[in-house]
Amino acid sequence: MRPQARALLLATALLATPLAAPHPAAAQEVNRIVAVVNGDIVTSADIEGRRRLFALNAGLPVSPEVLNRLTPQVTRLLVDERLRMQEVQRRRIPVTDQDVAGAIAELERRNGLPAGGLVAQLRRAGVEPRVLYDQIRAQIGWARLIRALLGPQANPGEAEVAEYIASQQARTGQPEYLVSEIFIPVDDPAEEPEVRGFVDDIIAQLRRGVPFPIIASQFSQAQTALQGGDLGWVGPEALDAEVGRIVTQMPPGAVSNAIRVPGGFQIVTLRQKREVGRDEATMLTLRQAFFPFTATLNPDAPTPQQVQQLQRARALSASARSCEAIEAAARTSGSDRPADPGPVRLEGLSPPPLRQLIGGLQPGRASQPIVAPDGIAVVMVCSRERVNQAEVTPQIARAAIVRDRAELVSRQTQRELRRRAQIEMRNNS
Numbered sequence: 001m002r003p004q005a006r007a008l009l010l011a012t013a014l015l016a017t018p019l020a021a022p023h024p025a026a027a028q029e030v031n032r033i034v035a036v037v038n039g040d041i042v043t044s045a046d047i048e049g050r051r052r053l054f055a056l057n058a059g060l061p062v063s064p065e066v067l068n069r070l071t072p073q074v075t076r077l078l079v080d081e082r083l084r085m086q087e088v089q090r091r092r093i094p095v096t097d098q099d100v101a102g103a104i105a106e107l108e109r110r111n112g113l114p115a116g117g118l119v120a121q122l123r124r125a126g127v128e129p130r131v132l133y134d135q136i137r138a139q140i141g142w143a144r145l146i147r148a149l150l151g152p153q154a155n156p157g158e159a160e161v162a163e164y165i166a167s168q169q170a171r172t173g174q175p176e177y178l179v180s181e182i183f184i185p186v187d188d189p190a191e192e193p194e195v196r197g198f199v200d201d202i203i204a205q206l207r208r209g210v211p212f213p214i215i216a217s218q219f220s221q222a223q224t225a226l227q228g229g230d231l232g233w234v235g236p237e238a239l240d241a242e243v244g245r246i247v248t249q250m251p252p253g254a255v256s257n258a259i260r261v262p263g264g265f266q267i268v269t270l271r272q273k274r275e276v277g278r279d280e281a282t283m284l285t286l287r288q289a290f291f292p293f294t295a296t297l298n299p300d301a302p303t304p305q306q307v308q309q310l311q312r313a314r315a316l317s318a319s320a321r322s323c324e325a326i327e328a329a330a331r332t333s334g335s336d337r338p339a340d341p342g343p344v345r346l347e348g349l350s351p352p353p354l355r356q357l358i359g360g361l362q363p364g365r366a367s368q369p370i371v372a373p374d375g376i377a378v379v380m381v382c383s384r385e386r387v388n389q390a391e392v393t394p395q396i397a398r399a400a401i402v403r404d405r406a407e408l409v410s411r412q413t414q415r416e417l418r419r420r421a422q423i424e425m426r427n428n429s
Helices: 044-058 064-090 097-110 117-124 129-154 158-169 189-207 212-219 223-227 241-247 304-319 323-331 352-359 394-420
Strands: 033-037 040-043 175-185 230-234 259-261 264-275 280-292 370-372 375-388 423-425
Touching (some): 033 064, 044 064, 064 189, 064 212, 064 394, 097 117, 117 129, 129 223, 175 189, 230 394, 280 323
Antiparallel strands (some): 259 264, 280 375
């Protein structure tokens, strides 16, 4: 490819990271009963499927050593999941197949997968899609149950919202922290050494690079598991005293050691720091059209298909005058990547050349073609706004109040279900 035809070779940072590549399936597990929970069974096949699902999402090797390390906590999680779904069903809280399908579609969208791509990936890895369906159904059902239990408390009044906002404004200039959490309960003191060992194993995996949201969504028993453990921006006073003390001493990106808190262990990671009420940022809405390559690009020897895609991208770059035009081009580009990557913070874009390119675009003007190894993107800025992202809006205040209340009710309800349950663990070794 001649220098003038190379356009700008950049990695596009606007797209979600795909799921980890699948691993080969191991030998089929003998389906035996491992636990009986109020008459419902947990089988070894259930445990095997959930272990493999976690290993796939985390990018871990599906080896006997890895799977065996996961077994105790996966077993416990499946027991708790049975208890939760029994309560959901007892209270006749509906979770439809359409609800589950919608959650699957959202997962595919966030991971840049086509419709049906996630199910295909699971099957290639030896994981039955039912394993993921069951987990999602339990998560949706439990969230709806907790909201139902909150009743009127799920809708904070104007006075409560105003009081929360006033308390945050009084802290203007003080530090606050963007934190994610994983909560692993300890219901029986005799189980604490085993649970602590599992928590330490989780921390080791996180520090090896396994994404925090993946482990949180699979193993955390906090309500934030549905959001990958995201607690949002919090001050130390909103956390357990020991957790708050540790967070104030952590550098961004760090993962804590196991922290003993009432009811179990907590792991936290600090993502960012800022001052309350002070976080000016340039927020952009964008549209992008991506023209995929059928083979990885060799800049010195592009294929005819790659040259054709560059011509399409250059024509769009020259002719597009609106974000609607970029959206229309995206629909016919042959790519499953979304035309709308969602709100983008300019200061957070990387690498720096991409940030510089996007930052220099005026709204309504298309970028020059952005060439990556797997295709070419044309990007347009639809709107640009300078905002204070640390401002506490009524919507943010309501969400924070409800989150704290839901977490308390969730832990209390789970403990009560465990206390009343008849659980028989079977030793099949």
